[in-house]
Amino acid sequence: MFKSMKSRIAVAAAASMICMTAGATDITGAGSSFVYPVISKWSAKFAEKTGNHVNYQSIGSGGGIAQIKAGTVDFGASDKPLDEATLDKFGLGQFPDVIGGIVPAFNVPGIDAGKLVLDGKTLSDIFMGKVTMWNAAEIAKLNPGMKLPAQKITVVHRSDGSGTTYNFTHYLSQVSPTWKSKVGEGTAVNWPAGIGGKGNEGVSAYVKQIKGSIGYVEYAYALQNHIGYAIMKNAAGKVVKPETKTFQAAAATADWKHAKNFKLLITNAPGANAWPITATSWVIMYKQPKNVEHTKVTMDFFKWAYEHGQDDARSLDYVPLPASLVKQIETYWKTEYKM
Amino acid sequence: MQANRPETAARDIEHRSRKDARHDRIFRGILRFCALLVLAALLGAALSTLWGGREVLFKDGFHFLTSDAWNPVTDNYGALAPIYGTLVTSIIAIVLAVPVSFGIALFLTELAPGWLRGPVATAIELLAAIPSIIYGMWGLFIFVPFMADHVEPHLADTLGKIPFIGAVFDGPPLGLGILTAGIVLAVMILPFISSVMREVFQTVPSRLKESAYALGSTTWEVVWDIVLPYTRSAVIGGIFLGLGRALGETMAVTFVLGNSYNITASLLMPGTSISSSIANEFNEAVGLHRSALIALGFLLFVVTFIVLLIARLMLRQLAKREGK
Numbered sequence: 001m002f003k004s005m006k007s008r009i010a011v012a013a014a015a016s017m018i019c020m021t022a023g024a025t026d027i028t029g030a031g032s033s034f035v036y037p038v039i040s041k042w043s044a045k046f047a048e049k050t051g052n053h054v055n056y057q058s059i060g061s062g063g064g065i066a067q068i069k070a071g072t073v074d075f076g077a078s079d080k081p082l083d084e085a086t087l088d089k090f091g092l093g094q095f096p097d098v099i100g101g102i103v104p105a106f107n108v109p110g111i112d113a114g115k116l117v118l119d120g121k122t123l124s125d126i127f128m129g130k131v132t133m134w135n136a137a138e139i140a141k142l143n144p145g146m147k148l149p150a151q152k153i154t155v156v157h158r159s160d161g162s163g164t165t166y167n168f169t170h171y172l173s174q175v176s177p178t179w180k181s182k183v184g185e186g187t188a189v190n191w192p193a194g195i196g197g198k199g200n201e202g203v204s205a206y207v208k209q210i211k212g213s214i215g216y217v218e219y220a221y222a223l224q225n226h227i228g229y230a231i232m233k234n235a236a237g238k239v240v241k242p243e244t245k246t247f248q249a250a251a252a253t254a255d256w257k258h259a260k261n262f263k264l265l266i267t268n269a270p271g272a273n274a275w276p277i278t279a280t281s282w283v284i285m286y287k288q289p290k291n292v293e294h295t296k297v298t299m300d301f302f303k304w305a306y307e308h309g310q311d312d313a314r315s316l317d318y319v320p321l322p323a324s325l326v327k328q329i330e331t332y333w334k335t336e337y338k339m
Numbered sequence: 340m341q342a343n344r345p346e347t348a349a350r351d352i353e354h355r356s357r358k359d360a361r362h363d364r365i366f367r368g369i370l371r372f373c374a375l376l377v378l379a380a381l382l383g384a385a386l387s388t389l390w391g392g393r394e395v396l397f398k399d400g401f402h403f404l405t406s407d408a409w410n411p412v413t414d415n416y417g418a419l420a421p422i423y424g425t426l427v428t429s430i431i432a433i434v435l436a437v438p439v440s441f442g443i444a445l446f447l448t449e450l451a452p453g454w455l456r457g458p459v460a461t462a463i464e465l466l467a468a469i470p471s472i473i474y475g476m477w478g479l480f481i482f483v484p485f486m487a488d489h490v491e492p493h494l495a496d497t498l499g500k501i502p503f504i505g506a507v508f509d510g511p512p513l514g515l516g517i518l519t520a521g522i523v524l525a526v527m528i529l530p531f532i533s534s535v536m537r538e539v540f541q542t543v544p545s546r547l548k549e550s551a552y553a554l555g556s557t558t559w560e561v562v563w564d565i566v567l568p569y570t571r572s573a574v575i576g577g578i579f580l581g582l583g584r585a586l587g588e589t590m591a592v593t594f595v596l597g598n599s600y601n602i603t604a605s606l607l608m609p610g611t612s613i614s615s616s617i618a619n620e621f622n623e624a625v626g627l628h629r630s631a632l633i634a635l636g637f638l639l640f641v642v643t644f645i646v647l648l649i650a651r652l653m654l655r656q657l658a659k660r661e662g663k
Contacts, residue, residue, distance in 0.1 A: 060622035152511060159598030159615075161411070161623025183412070187623045190410035195515055195609040196598030198619055209484055210513055 024051040025297045031057075031064015031077035034163050034218070035281045038098055038318050039077070042301070042309045049304070052297050061163050061187065068092065068284050074294045076284040079163020080187060081263040093336050094282045095262050095329045097302060099319040101219040101247040102168055102277040103229040105207050108134055110149060112228060114241060117142045119233035120175025120268065120276060126214060127155055127172060128179060129193030134212060142233070149212075155194025156206045156215030161187040164200065167279035168216045171267035175276075216277070219247075220317035234276045235268045246275035247319040256325055262332070278319075287337055299333060385640050392634025394627060403634060409600040409616075411624075416631035418638055420600040424517065424610035425642065428592060429585040431521025431606070436529045437578055443529075444536035445562055460537065467530035475594035478523040483595055486522075487514030491607055510607035515597040518606035523591050528581035535577030539570040568661075572654050579650040586643055589614040613639045 029039070036058035043054035059067070061078040068076030069090055082094055104118060118126075122138045125131040131138050135148040158165045166187045173180040183189050197203040200221040207215045207227055214230075219242050222229045231241050240246045253271030254264055266278045283302060289295035305313075306329070310320040321329075389396070395403050395416055406417025443463065447456050491512035499508040510516070543566050551561045567574070597609020598619055613635050621632050 062623040062625045066625065154511065154513060159593070159619040161620050161628075186412040188411040188620055188628070190408070190412065191599065194599065195513065196611075196619070198593055198598070202594075205479060206515070209479075210487070210515075 024053070025293060026053045026055060027074040027294050027297050027301070028072075029054060029056045029064075029075040029077060029283075029298070030059050030067045030073045031284075032061045032079045032163055032281050033058040034061075034079050034100065034279075035077050035098055035318075037316050038309075038313050041312045041316065042305045045309070045312065046301055046304055050300070052301070054298075054301055060161070062161065065284065068286075071286075071290065074285070074289075074291070075298050077281060078284060079279065079281050080166045081261070081265075081280075081282050082284060083263065084260060087261055091287050092284050093261065093287045093332070094284045095302075095332055096280045096321060096325065097283045097305070098281055098313055099247055099251050099266070099321060100279050100281070100317075101242050101275050101319070102164055102171075102216055102279055103219050103222050103242045104214060104232070104277075105204070105217050105222045105227040105229050106214040107207050107209075107211055107228060108149060108151065109211060110147065113222075113226075114229065114231055115146070116228070116230040117233060117239055118230045120171065123232075124172040124176035124179045126153055127157070127191075127193065128176075128182070129155065151212040154210050154213040155191075156203050156210070156213050157191050157194055157196055158188075158200075158203060158216075159196025159198050160202075162199075163187065163279065163281065164216065164218060165189065167265060167267055168277060170265050171277045174268045218279075218317075223317060232276050234272075234274055235270050236272045236274070238272050240273055240275055242275050244314065244319050246273050247278050248322055250274035250276070250278035251280070251319070251325060252322045256328055262329070285337075295337070299337075303330070385637065388633050388637035388640065392630055392632075392637050394630040395634045396637070403631070404638075407600070407602050411620075411628050414627045416627070416634075418613075418635055420602050421611050421613040421616045421635055422638060422642065423602050424520075424596065424612040425586055425614070425639070427517055427606075427610070428520045428524055428596070428612060429582060431518065432524035432528055432585040433578065433582050435522060435525035436532055436581060439525075440529055440533035440536055440577075440581075443533040444540050445566075447537050448540040449558060449562065449566075460534075463530045463533055466526075467534070471527065471588060472590045474523055474527055474591040478519065478591055478595040482523065483514035483519060485514075486519050487512050491518075495607065506604045507606055510603075510605040512607065513597070513609065515595055515609055516607050517596065517610045520592050520596040520610075520612075521606070523595055524585045524588055527588060527591060528585050531584060532577050532581040535580060536570075536574055539573040539577070540566055543569045571657060575650060575654060575657075579647065582646060583643060586646065587614055587639065589618050593618050613642070 036056065039054065039056045043056060047053050056077075061080055064073075064076035064078050065082065067073045069092075077097065078094075082092065086092070087094065104123060106116065108116070116139075118139070119142060122131060122142060125138060132153055134151045134153055140146075140148055166185060169179075169183065169185040169189050172183070173185045183192060195206065197206040197215070200217045203215040203217050204221050204225045204227060207213045207217075208225060217227070219229075221227075222242075229242060231239055233239050249271045250266045250269035253274050254266040254269045256262065256264060262282065264280075266280055268276050269278065283298075285295060285298060306321060306326045313320045403416060403418055405419065406415070407419040408415045408417045409420060410416070443459075447460055451459065491514065494508045495510065495512060499505045499510075547565050547569065548561055551565050556564070592612050593615035596612060596615055598611050598615060599609040600611055601608060603610070617632050617635055620628070624632055
């Protein structure tokens with residue numbers, strides 16, 4: 001018995017030696033809470049395969065940007081892309097990691113999930129506080145034959161700064177000039193109407209509780225909380241459902257080729273099957289890193305995730321990047337990153 | 340030999356008193372350090388929030404203090420809506436909590452049978468131990484629907500119809516809003532106020548109370564004319580302790596307040612408070628937005644300080660009147 005224990009210790013010691021010689025690298029990242037679930041799932045699998053650990057702290061996109069600027073992490077993650085001036089100033093590069101869909105979620109007794117049709121103009125008028133009743137002519141026109149109740153609309157928005165809000169308001173700004181001039185886009189905006197819930201879960205909870213309410217949440221939250229979601233008329237004039245296929249169509253039809261540093265929001269994408277409110281999240285890294293080893297491992301990690309992490313992403317209701325986009329990112333790495 | 344003894348004794352005493360004096364000095368030093376530490380921490384926190392918020396606080400004169408705008412897109416910030424929400428929810432909380440606390444404390448000290456005092460007192464103290472996020476969740480999932488379905492529609496239909504006062508109770512019955520936040524806060528500060536009141540009511544000498552009873556006073560007269568005047572300053576201290584907690588409460592308020600930068604007369608409408616604004620937005624705030632939130636933190640210091648100042652002045656006024 002003593003012997004077996006000894007040998008076990010020896011094996012453990014040997015194993016740790018092997019790990020050490022193989023050079024297990026721990027890399028750290030911080031930022032967006034939107035990507036946290038999928039990155040932590042990827043990192044667990046990646047560690048099994050390679051022994052390299054990815055520590056990701058979900059401190060919010062703003063925090064992630066601040067941390068990468070300060071150089072305290074190997075990569076930052078943000079739901080809002082950095083502009084060219086900032087990237088150049090700090091010598092940073094950015095590329096997308098995952099796609100998600102945002103859906104208008106509502107609670108109107110008598111109308112089921114996936115039945116209500118909305119378009120961008122009407123959605124912005126609702127959030128503007130201009131369309132105030134569920135049986136308003138604007139909504140009735142999009143839903144011929146549907147029995148709409150004479151109920152007041154209560155708008156629910158995010159109270160915390162968030163990438164979801166950024167993508168949602170970006171969409172509204174694109175489809176409505178009034179929204180663009182009066183409210184604009186940002187991680188937090190001056191909402192003309194409604195109440196604020198903290199986080200996707202806060203908005204989900206409010207929408208579930210308040211009859212006649214409408215909010216916007218990530219697709220996964222609407223699914224998991226069984227909240228009614230609307231289907232949307234997209235830029236091509238076609239009514240589409242929120243699902244992996246339409247999210248991916250939005251990413252594929254977006255004009256990535258002409259977007260420098262992948263600074264492109266894929267809301268209101270032109271494709272016939274594109275879901276109009278699709279959001280991207282970005283990874284931000286130094287182009288000439290101080291720690292080349294760590295940056296290499298980070299790239300290996302995302303390369304592995306693009307190729308092998310797709311099912312994990314899908315299981316968490318994210319959408320993996322389309323193959324054409326992954327190819328562009330790999331070219332971007334080769335041309336932009338000097339290591 | 341014998342002649343030597345008093346000498347050594349004197350030396351001993353001298354030695355000891357010197358030692359005592361030294362110990363006293365060290366002890367005094369330590370105590371002073373402890374006291375100064377609190378001051379230093381307070382001053383440090385106040386100054387660093389002032390420094391962190393300087394970009395917004397001193398921009399365009401008093402714009403930050405007088406504007407009710409809050410627009411992160413155009414970087415235009417004003418603190419009026421959060422200050423309003425903080426003050427109104429806290430006032431509602433105090434108005435509701437003080438009479439109830441007073442009742443609880445009186446019942447426990449004057450009327451309750453002995454076997455009931457212990458359990459009720461413990462239950463109230465347990466109420467103080469519940470983390471505020473639990474109050475928030477309870478508020479959101481249980482109390483908000485109750486308010487929306489059973490309380491607010493009736494308020495809007497009855498009080499809301501009265502001219503002038505009606506504006507205060509007018510609005511959609513969302514369940515969320517200033518009134519709900521105030522009520523949740525009242526439940527939260529109730530244990531603090533009532534346990535302070537209970538403690539001080541117990542300090543009233545039974546001689547005084549019994550004399551009053553002997554003169555034929557009712558329980559109410561004893562409480563109003565003997566117990567309250569005897570404990571007045573401590574009671575006010577307890578109330579302000581509760582008020583201080585209500586002003587700074589964050590999580591529970593964030594859950595039920597509605598988080599909307601409005602200033603409305605109606606208590607049924609959503610609002611925002613200083614601490615909930617910070618909790619909501621700090622994570623993703625950069626640049627001027629972050630500065631504005633830190634400046635809000637500084638204003639919370641100022642608001643709390645003013646409230647404490649008012650408490651002090653009230654106490655002094657009372658003392659003066661009694662001295663007359």
